[in-house]
Amino acid sequence: MNKLFLLAAAPLLLAAQTPETPQSPAGIVAATTAEDWRPIASHNLLVMTLESGSEIFIELAPSFAPIHVANIRRLAGEGWYDGISINRVQDNYVVQWGDASGAKPLPEGVETEPPAEYEFPMEEVWLSAFSSVQQNNYEPISGYLAGWPVGHGPREDGRRSGTLVHCYGMVGVGRGDDPDTGTGAELYTVIGHAPRHLDRNIALVGRVVEGIEHLSSLPRGTGPLGFYEEEAQRVPIVSVRLASQLPEAEQPRFEVMRSDTEAFRAYVNARANRTGWFVRPAGAVDVCNVNLPIRRAADG
Amino acid sequence: MNKLFLLAAAPLLLAAQTPETPQSPAGIVAATTAEDWRPIASHNLLVMTLESGSEIFIELAPSFAPIHVANIRRLAGEGWYDGISINRVQDNYVVQWGDASGAKPLPEGVETEPPAEYEFPMEEVWLSAFSSVQQNNYEPISGYLAGWPVGHGPREDGRRSGTLVHCYGMVGVGRGDDPDTGTGAELYTVIGHAPRHLDRNIALVGRVVEGIEHLSSLPRGTGPLGFYEEEAQRVPIVSVRLASQLPEAEQPRFEVMRSDTEAFRAYVNARANRTGWFVRPAGAVDVCNVNLPIRRAADG
Numbered sequence: 001m002n003k004l005f006l007l008a009a010a011p012l013l014l015a016a017q018t019p020e021t022p023q024s025p026a027g028i029v030a031a032t033t034a035e036d037w038r039p040i041a042s043h044n045l046l047v048m049t050l051e052s053g054s055e056i057f058i059e060l061a062p063s064f065a066p067i068h069v070a071n072i073r074r075l076a077g078e079g080w081y082d083g084i085s086i087n088r089v090q091d092n093y094v095v096q097w098g099d100a101s102g103a104k105p106l107p108e109g110v111e112t113e114p115p116a117e118y119e120f121p122m123e124e125v126w127l128s129a130f131s132s133v134q135q136n137n138y139e140p141i142s143g144y145l146a147g148w149p150v151g152h153g154p155r156e157d158g159r160r161s162g163t164l165v166h167c168y169g170m171v172g173v174g175r176g177d178d179p180d181t182g183t184g185a186e187l188y189t190v191i192g193h194a195p196r197h198l199d200r201n202i203a204l205v206g207r208v209v210e211g212i213e214h215l216s217s218l219p220r221g222t223g224p225l226g227f228y229e230e231e232a233q234r235v236p237i238v239s240v241r242l243a244s245q246l247p248e249a250e251q252p253r254f255e256v257m258r259s260d261t262e263a264f265r266a267y268v269n270a271r272a273n274r275t276g277w278f279v280r281p282a283g284a285v286d287v288c289n290v291n292l293p294i295r296r297a298a299d300g
Numbered sequence: 301m302n303k304l305f306l307l308a309a310a311p312l313l314l315a316a317q318t319p320e321t322p323q324s325p326a327g328i329v330a331a332t333t334a335e336d337w338r339p340i341a342s343h344n345l346l347v348m349t350l351e352s353g354s355e356i357f358i359e360l361a362p363s364f365a366p367i368h369v370a371n372i373r374r375l376a377g378e379g380w381y382d383g384i385s386i387n388r389v390q391d392n393y394v395v396q397w398g399d400a401s402g403a404k405p406l407p408e409g410v411e412t413e414p415p416a417e418y419e420f421p422m423e424e425v426w427l428s429a430f431s432s433v434q435q436n437n438y439e440p441i442s443g444y445l446a447g448w449p450v451g452h453g454p455r456e457d458g459r460r461s462g463t464l465v466h467c468y469g470m471v472g473v474g475r476g477d478d479p480d481t482g483t484g485a486e487l488y489t490v491i492g493h494a495p496r497h498l499d500r501n502i503a504l505v506g507r508v509v510e511g512i513e514h515l516s517s518l519p520r521g522t523g524p525l526g527f528y529e530e531e532a533q534r535v536p537i538v539s540v541r542l543a544s545q546l547p548e549a550e551q552p553r554f555e556v557m558r559s560d561t562e563a564f565r566a567y568v569n570a571r572a573n574r575t576g577w578f579v580r581p582a583g584a585v586d587v588c589n590v591n592l593p594i595r596r597a598a599d600g
Contacts (some may be wrong), residue, residue, distance in 0.1 A: 018581075033511070060584055091512065091513045091517075092468050092469070092512075092516070111391045116579075118579075118580075167493065168392050168492055168493045169392070170382075177576075177577055179579050182319050188369055192468055192492070192493070193467065193468045193492070193493050193494055193586070193588050193589060194493055194586070194589075195589065196582055196585075196586060196589060197571070197572075197574050197581075197582045197585070197589070199576070199582065200579075200580040200582075201577075201578050201580055212391065212392075213519075213520040216391055216392070216516070216517075216520075217389075217516075217518060217519055217520055218517060219513075219517055220513040220517055227557060271497070272497075274497050276477075277477055277501075278497070278501050279416075279418075279479050279500075279501050280418075280500040280501055281497075282304075282496055282497045282499065282500075285496075285497070286493070286494070286496060287493075288493050289493060289495065
């Protein structure tokens with residue numbers, strides 16, 4: 001049994017490989033230098049603690065959804081998320097958390113009708129930093145921008161428009177039927193195959209960088225859309241804090257592999273052309289199957 | 301909170317819609333007739349029962365991997381799977397079950413070195429029944445064939461070759477480093493974003509049609525590749541039976557939406573062009589995001 005799916009063994013063999021041998025993704029990561037990584041700033045990192053003590057760490061994406069992220073920082077800073085709960089776990093789709101009562105007043109300073117930050121103009125400076133991964137026919141170019149999964153293409157107004165992509169672990173802002181009704185008080189993360197139909201329809205604001213297994217392994221809700229039917233099934237959230245709110249010595253530190261480097265391109269190529277156990281490399285990789293390396297920093 | 305993600309409400313509005321209004325996927329399913337479905341034969345249906353009493357139902361795909369499926373039928377028929385366990389749960393990847401001891405002898409009649417049934421020739425009769433869904437650049441044409449997610453394209457020998465696709469819930473046969481070492485005694489199912497790099501590298505033999513939440517919500521293994529590190533963490537499997545082994549009155553009955561019908565094409569189109577809550581339809585849908593309807597038969 002333990003011979004099966006022996007992918008992890010490949011990196012151990014790298015030392016013995018000649019330079020001509022294609023490298024494994026893990027081998028490429030092991031050979032990176034400090035310049036291939038960027039740290040996650042403490043004001044862009046949420047720490048969500050469940051009643052069980054489990055912690056989930058979320059990187060925010062202020063460059064893509066600045067007003068929604070400002071709301072989330074405000075909500076975390078005021079302790080508004082403390083005591084809310086996970087209310088929805090829909091298999092192969094999302095885990096969602098918020099105030100189940102719907103009655104908790106928002107703190108002052110939260111924008112209650114933020115604009116629909118679902119797309120952004122792909123200006124030249126962004127295009128120059130974009131690393132393409134794979135094309136498909138409804139998101140003409142998919143790839144990575146500043147370490148985030150992004151699709152971009154021509155839009156009605158003739159400009160190019162980009163959008164964050166709903167890959168596994170991405171975090172978004174629940175909203176009602178009007179596109180401007182999501183404040184950031186209700187959040188979800190993807191726990192299944194990328195629901196790309198949500199792209200450009202809802203604000204993505206970040207991604208889980210560690211601990212998603214504490215969400216993805218929760219019992220599925222049996223009500224419509226995977227909502228828990230009984231109050232007792234809801235999973236209490238003790239607190240959500242920005243890492244910057246914590247004493248400096250206690251701040252968790254993560255770093256993300258940069259996506260504008262030679263190492264990243266080699267990594268994507270290796271993910272597209274797997275070796276070892278594989279008999280037929282795919283030759284390409286879905287933007288949501290890149291699995292961008294994110295790790296604890298040495299002092300994290 | 302319960303206003304958010306209000307997708308389920310759309311079908312209820314269908315009666316009031318004019319014919320010009322695009323239909324929702326659920327509305328199309330509701331309007332199907334008996335001819336739009338095919339039953340799952342009892343000798344193609346596995347019933348896996350966990351110690352908790354939870355049941356997982358798996359449809360086998362003998363047309364695509366006949367020798368592996370013959371092995372699995374034999375193993376189920378002989379009760380070989382009874383008492384094995386789930387040993388691996390890797391987040392955003394697979395749940396895998398088998399004989400953790402590796403010492404349980406296989407029953408007579410099991411092909412111990414089956415051929416690599418990872419691809420099949422797309423003969424004209426198959427091509428004529430194939431419903432395309434979306435193109436991407438490494439599986440030139442993706443779609444559905446006989447109700448199964450399939451990709452096909454030109455291969456080295458000039459013929460077209462097809463393969464089952466590793467969508468969420470698909471079931472495959474674990475193997476070692478040699479492509480012919482998977483008997484069917486060790487099985488896995490996908491619980492994350494489709495790992496398309498496994499396509500054409502391992503035998504897919506079926507899919508979970510009900511109960512995958514009992515697998516996808518299991519605690520993740522903390523060992524390499526998500527294997528459980530302690531014996532006590534393994535999840536005992538009480539039994540795996542073919543439905544045809546059960547008394548007829550107790551046989552569960554499922555039916556799968558046919559993929560060579562006008563209803564299927566309308567369903568795919570509706571999945572690609574969602575209405576209601578959505579402000580920007582995607583215009584296309586990933587083969588693994590079609591979510592082919594599978595349901596209990598009226599007498600199931």
